[in-house]
Amino acid sequence: MNILEIKDLYVEYKTTNGISNEIIHAVNGVSLEIKKGEILAVAGESGCGKSTLAKAIMLLEPAKSGEIIFEGKNILSVKKDDLKNFRKKVQMIFQNPYSSLDPKMKIIDTLSEPLRINTKFSDEQIHKIIKNAACQTGLDEECLKLYPHEFSGGQRQRIAIARALVLKPEFILADEPVSALDVSIQAQIINLLKQLKDEYQLTFLFISHDLSVIKYLADRVAIMYLGEILEIGTKEEIFYNPKHPYTIALLNSVPSINKNKKILLKGDLPSASNLPTGCPFHTRCPKCMPVCREKHPDNIKLSDTHYVKCLLNFL
Numbered sequence: 001m002n003i004l005e006i007k008d009l010y011v012e013y014k015t016t017n018g019i020s021n022e023i024i025h026a027v028n029g030v031s032l033e034i035k036k037g038e039i040l041a042v043a044g045e046s047g048c049g050k051s052t053l054a055k056a057i058m059l060l061e062p063a064k065s066g067e068i069i070f071e072g073k074n075i076l077s078v079k080k081d082d083l084k085n086f087r088k089k090v091q092m093i094f095q096n097p098y099s100s101l102d103p104k105m106k107i108i109d110t111l112s113e114p115l116r117i118n119t120k121f122s123d124e125q126i127h128k129i130i131k132n133a134a135c136q137t138g139l140d141e142e143c144l145k146l147y148p149h150e151f152s153g154g155q156r157q158r159i160a161i162a163r164a165l166v167l168k169p170e171f172i173l174a175d176e177p178v179s180a181l182d183v184s185i186q187a188q189i190i191n192l193l194k195q196l197k198d199e200y201q202l203t204f205l206f207i208s209h210d211l212s213v214i215k216y217l218a219d220r221v222a223i224m225y226l227g228e229i230l231e232i233g234t235k236e237e238i239f240y241n242p243k244h245p246y247t248i249a250l251l252n253s254v255p256s257i258n259k260n261k262k263i264l265l266k267g268d269l270p271s272a273s274n275l276p277t278g279c280p281f282h283t284r285c286p287k288c289m290p291v292c293r294e295k296h297p298d299n300i301k302l303s304d305t306h307y308v309k310c311l312l313n314f315l
């Protein structure tokens with residue numbers, strides 16, 4: 001059963017360089033489905049639109065068009081009550097645990113705040129839930145009396161995860177949750193997320209540029225480039241049978257994952273304010289054909305779970 005469906009989502013915003021305004025086409029026609037209890041990872045280079053996609057799902061960035069359907073309702077057009085329900089059931093873990101916690105609030109207040117806003121629980125009930133969330137994330141009760149600056153990066157991310165858990169969410173959107181942490185701490189946080197997912201049947205949309213982490217954690221993987229999903233499939237399909245030249249190049253950029261050096265990633269990501277015509281990857285693709293500069297590729301179905309947007313003939 002799908003918990004979240006995104007249909008033909010577009011997000012754009014204006015920036016200025018002081019002289020003229022530009023429109024950034026951050027998300028361009030993204031459609032995907034996430035099943036209850038799975039971890040779908042979205043991978044791609046920095047600037048590919050994956051964080052904007054996450055913010056649009058959380059309603060932190062307005063969508064230009066499209067649908068975001070959560071448990072059967074399009075949250076872009078629901079009533080206030082349904083939106084309140086959505087905000088309880090969907091929580092986000094941000095990249096930077098240093099800026100995502102209010103430095104002036106004790107941890108007990110940080111963890112109580114979502115419960116005070118969204119529920120009518122008594123102080124006693126709130127304290128019990130908070131203690132439980134702290135325990136689930138490996139924090140001891142003494143931590144609750146302290147301020148964020150008294151913790152390490154890894155502990156702060158545990159606090160951010162505890163805050164995401166207090167409302168008993170069904171869906172967690174994790175945007176690069178370990179990339180700001182020391183490598184030695186990353187594995188602990190990744191294992192904690194995996195353990196929480198199994199224990200509480202949580203669903204995750206996991207945004208990351210780190211393919212090694214994705215390979216360990218994800219059930220399915222979507223590869224994003226210039227605001228589009230170019231390939232999506234199970235972890236096995238993406239890591240052991242990638243079809244899109246961009247996916248292959250991306251995997252080849254991580255030596256520990258892929259020794260096949262046939263396609264290497266060259267050049268920089270083009271500007272999202274001036275998208276290439278035809279295939280978005282054609283300016284960097286070693287397999288580019290004349291038609292690729294003109295025609296935008298449709299999604300080709302390779303299996304029930306594996307889809308690719310490329311004009312090469314895979315069949």
Ligand code: SF4
Pocket residue numbers: 244245246279280281282283285286287288289292297309310311312
């Ligand atoms: Fe490369 Fe053409 Fe496929 Fe785009 S459509 S990835 S340019 S071969």
